[in-house]
Amino acid sequence: MPLNSSARSLVVLREEHVWIARMLECLERLIEDAARRGRLDAESSAELLALFVHFADGVHQQREEYALFPRLLARASTVAERVAIGKLCGDHEEERRSLRALSERMLGAIYGRGSDLAGFLREAGLFVRLHRAHLIFENLNLLPLAERVLHEEDDALLCELYQQLEHGEPLAAQIGGRIRAIGAHLGLEPSTASEH
Numbered sequence: 567m568p569l570n571s572s573a574r575s576l577v578v579l580r581e582e583h584v585w586i587a588r589m590l591e592c593l594e595r596l597i598e599d600a601a602r603r604g605r606l607d608a609e610s611s612a613e614l615l616a617l618f619v620h621f622a623d624g625v626h627q628q629r630e631e632y633a634l635f636p637r638l639l640a641r642a643s644t645v646a647e648r649v650a651i652g653k654l655c656g657d658h659e660e661e662r663r664s665l666r667a668l669s670e671r672m673l674g675a676i677y678g679r680g681s682d683l684a685g686f687l688r689e690a691g692l693f694v695r696l697h698r699a700h701l702i703f704e705n706l707n708l709l710p711l712a713e714r715v716l717h718e719e720d721d722a723l724l725c726e727l728y729q730q731l732e733h734g735e736p737l738a739a740q741i742g743g744r745i746r747a748i749g750a751h752l753g754l755e756p757s758t759a760s761e762h
């Protein structure tokens with residue numbers, strides 16, 4: 567029997583997409599503030615980058631790459647479905663390249679080098695566009711595809727694999743609290759979508 571939108575393995579990913587969207591809003595605010603003040607908020611940028619590297623690019627994308635995508639590929643029945651999954655793996659690699667460039671520039675910008683601040687603003691803008699397009703594609707294509715082709719036993723298997731990936735990681739509630747704190751520190755309006 568196909569899954570529905572309440573399947574636990576998909577709810578986890580959908581909730582994380584909401585958090586990652588909030589992180590992108592925080593990064594946009596950091597870009598605006600840094601461009602206006604001519605310096606980067608070291609604490610918020612370092613905390614946000616740590617969350618992008620270890621949560622968004624880390625545990626979240628690992629859930630997709632090591633758990634969801636292989637199951638989807640096993641269940642996919644058309645070339646178009648397999649191509650969509652391949653595109654998402656390519657997106658992840660592109661985001662990782664972009665994130666590395668962003669991290670390198672961030673340290674120089676915190677140090678106070680003007681060329682690195684300009685580089686950070688450019689790389690951060692690119693990263694926001696890439697990552698937001700990826701989130702939208704996954705929400706509109708990947709999760710509905712998973713609902714159509716996966717079965718109930720896949721949901722149980724995915725949840726088990728997620729647990730293995732979570733071993734030693736901060737708890738989801740802590741991640742949410744940290745993202746909320748960055749948004750509050752940057753003066754963003756509370757996000758109704760991410761407050762659960």
Ligand SMILES: [Fe+2]
Pocket residue numbers: 579583626627630701704
């Ligand atoms: Fe995702």
Ligand SMILES: [Fe+2]
Pocket residue numbers: 627630654658700704
């Ligand atoms: Fe992804």
